[in-house]
Amino acid sequence: MKLSRRLANPIIKLVTLFFFVGLAIPVSAGEHKGKFIISAANPHASQAGFDILSKGGSAVDAAIATQMVLTLVEPQSSGIGGGAFFLHYDNKSQKVTTFNGREKAPAAVTPDLFLKSDGTPQKFYDAVVGGKAVGVPGIIAMMELAHKKHGNLPWKDLFEPAIRLAENGFEISPRLHFLLNRDKFLKNKEPARSYFYTAEGEAKPVRTLLKNPELAASLRLIAEQGSDGFYKGPLAEKIVAAVKSDPQNPGLLTMEDMASYSAQEKEPVCSLYRGNNVCGMGMPTSGGVTSQQILKLVEPFNLSAHNAGSEKAVHLISEASALAFSDRGLYLADDDFVTVPVKGLLSDTYLQTRRSLISEDRTGVPFEAGDPSKKAGLLSPDDAIELPSTSHFSIVDGNGNAVSITTSVENVFGSRLMAGGFILNNQLTDFSFRPEKDGKLINNRIEPGKRPRSSMSPSIVLDSSGNLKMVIGSPGGSRIIGYVTKTIIGVLDWNLSMQEAIDLPHHINRNGTLDLEQGTILEALLPAMEAKGYKVKIRTLNSGLHGILVTDQGYEGGADPRREGVVLQN
CATH class of the missing domain: 3.60.20.40 (Gamma-glutamyltranspeptidase, small (S) subunit)
Known part of the structure; x- marks a missing residue:
C-alpha cells in the first residue's frame, strides 16, 4: 500500500x-x-x-x-x-x-x-x-x-x-x-x-x-x-x-x-476537448455543462503556449468562465421541471458566437447570458x-x-x-x-x-x-x-x-470578481489584472x-x- x-x-x-x-x-x-x-x-x-x-x-x-x-x-x-x-x-x-x-x-x-x-x-x-x-x-x-x-x-x-x-x-x-x-x-x-x-x-x-x-x-x-x-x-x-x-x-x-x-x-453530459471526451453530470447540477462550456470556449486558444498561472492564461480562462457562468445563472436547473437548452449551450455554433466576446486585452465582465434557445427574454437570473x-x-x-x-x-x-x-x-x-x-x-x-x-x-x-x-x-x-x-x-x-x-x-471568475488564491504566486498578477478591468480579490480558495x-x-x-x-x- x-x-x-x-x-x-x-x-x-x-x-x-x-x-x-x-x-x-x-x-x-x-x-x-x-x-x-x-x-x-x-x-x-x-x-x-x-x-x-x-x-x-x-x-x-x-x-x-x-x-x-x-x-x-x-x-x-x-x-x-x-x-x-x-x-x-x-x-x-x-x-x-x-x-x-x-x-x-x-x-x-x-x-x-x-x-x-x-x-x-x-x-x-x-x-x-x-x-x-x-x-x-x-x-x-x-x-x-x-x-x-x-x-x-x-x-x-x-x-x-x-x-x-x-x-x-x-x-x-x-x-x-x-x-x-x-x-x-x-x-x-x-x-x-x-x-x-x-x-x-x-x-x-x-x-x-x-x-x-x-x-x-x-x-x-x-x-x-x-x-x-x-x-x-x-x-x-x-x-x-x-x-x-x-x-x-x-x-x-x-x-x-x-x-x-x-x-x-441518467446519461452523462460529454464534450470533446483536445481529443479527449470529458464527461460530467447533467441537471440538476450545473457543473458538467458549465465546466465543459469553459473548456470548449478556451479550446481554440493555445493555452500550452502560456505557462500555468501566467497573466494570459488566467485572463483567457477567466473570460471563458465568466461567459459560462452568465448562462448558468439564467438557464441551469432541474430539467424534470424546466426546459434546459443543454445541447444549445454546448453547440459549436453557439460557443463560437460567445467566444467572439473574448478580448485578449481587456475583460468584458460582467457578461449577459446568451440565447441558444430564443427564450432568454422570458427568464431572470437567480440569486442562489x-x-x-x-x-x-x-x-x-x-x-x-x-x-x-x-x-x-x-x-x-x-x-x-x-x-x-x-x-x-x-x-x-x-x-x-x-x-x-x-x-x-x-x-x-x-x-x-x-x-x-x-x-x-x-x-x-x-x-x-x-x-x-x-x-x-x-x-x-x-x-x-x-x-x-x-x-x-x-x-x-x-x-x-x-x-x-x-x-x-x-483563480476563479464567476462573472464578477476575479478571485486569486491567497499565499500563491497569483497574488503578483493583481496589478496586471486590474489594468485589464477586473475587480480582483485575494482570498483563501x-x-x-x-x-x-x-x-x-x-x-x-x-x-x-x-x-x-x-x-x-x-
Whole structure:
C-alpha cells in the first residue's frame, strides 16, 4: 500500500501533519501506480475504501464504504443526511453513466418559502439553520441503485468499517476541530452540541475520541434493510421529527416525502476537448455543462503556449468562465421541471458566437447570458448562494472500473440538525430565494419535489479510444466548477501530473470578481489584472480536489494539499 498527502493550509498544516503522523499512517510523496486506487478527503475514509478494494470489491462497493465513513469523520461536509452526484465508468463497455442522488424539496413547499413577509429574501443563515432548508436526503437511495447494477460484495458488508469506527471511536482531526470552533450555530442545536462540544460550549479538542453509537445503529439498520431502513420506519421518523420540531425554524418534510424519494440513473453530459471526451453530470447540477462550456470556449486558444498561472492564461480562462457562468445563472436547473437548452449551450455554433466576446486585452465582465434557445427574454437570473463545503472522492477498482463522486450536506454542518447520529442537509437553500424577478420566472425556483441546482462537478475523462484517462472532482460551492476545470486544463494542456495539476494555485471568475488564491504566486498578477478591468480579490480558495490519472506506468493519484485527503493504492 502507498499513501500520499500534502498539506498547504497555513492554519492547520502543522498540527494536521502531527496528528496523522501520530496515527502511524505512513506518508510519502510522488506518483502512485498500482492495481487499484482511491483518493478521498480523510484517511479513515480512504482506508475503508481501500480495504473493500483489497477484498475484490468494485469501485461502487468501495464508494459505499467510503461514504459511510465520511458521514462519521467528515460530518461538516457530507453524509447520509445529504445528497451526491455519482459518475461510473464501466471498463468492459467503456460506458459512462451517472446516478443522481440530489435531495428533493418536500411536497408542501411554496414559492415564498425563503421570503420574508415584505416579499424580500431572507438572510442566508436565517434560512439555513434549522428544519426549513432540509430536503429529502438522496445518498442511500443513490448508492443502493448503483450497487444493484455494479456491486460485487454484499451490501451489508460495506457498512462494517463505518459501524466499527462509530462504535470504537475516531480522534477529532485538526480540520474538524477548526470548523467546530469557528461555527456559530452548531453549538446551539441539540444533539449536535452534546456530541461535538464540551459542557461549556467549547469545541472538543483535537484527538478527542468521538464515539457515535447512534450512527452505528442507523447504519446497521440500513445494512440489514436497504434503503427501506432509511426512508421508512423509525429512522425516517427521527429525520422528520428533527426537521418539523426545530423550535426556531421548523421545516416541511413528511414521512410521505421520505417514502416517495427515488434516485435516478441518467446519461452523462460529454464534450470533446483536445481529443479527449470529458464527461460530467447533467441537471440538476450545473457543473458538467458549465465546466465543459469553459473548456470548449478556451479550446481554440493555445493555452500550452502560456505557462500555468501566467497573466494570459488566467485572463483567457477567466473570460471563458465568466461567459459560462452568465448562462448558468439564467438557464441551469432541474430539467424534470424546466426546459434546459443543454445541447444549445454546448453547440459549436453557439460557443463560437460567445467566444467572439473574448478580448485578449481587456475583460468584458460582467457578461449577459446568451440565447441558444430564443427564450432568454422570458427568464431572470437567480440569486442562489452556494458556500464552500462538500467532499469528493475518486476510485478505480481492480477491473479498471471507476467512480467520481461529489457528496454534500451543502453548508458546513448543513442545517446543524442531527438525526440518527448524522447531520441533515440544508440543500433547499441552493434554490433561488426569489421565484421570479422583474416579472420573469427564475428556472432554479423552488417547487414541490424539485431538486435544487448544484455546482458539483464530478468528472471522468476518456481518451480518444474510450479508455479511462482521468477521474476528478472537488468541493467548494459554486467555485467547484473552476477548481475542476483548472485541474483538467493542467493535465491536458500543460501535461502536469495529477498532483501537480491539483496543486496549481486557483483563480476563479464567476462573472464578477476575479478571485486569486491567497499565499500563491497569483497574488503578483493583481496589478496586471486590474489594468485589464477586473475587480480582483485575494482570498483563501479552499478546494478539496481528489483525482486519478491513468498513465502508461499505471495509476497516478492526487490529493488536495488544502485539506486532509490521502491517496491509497496497492
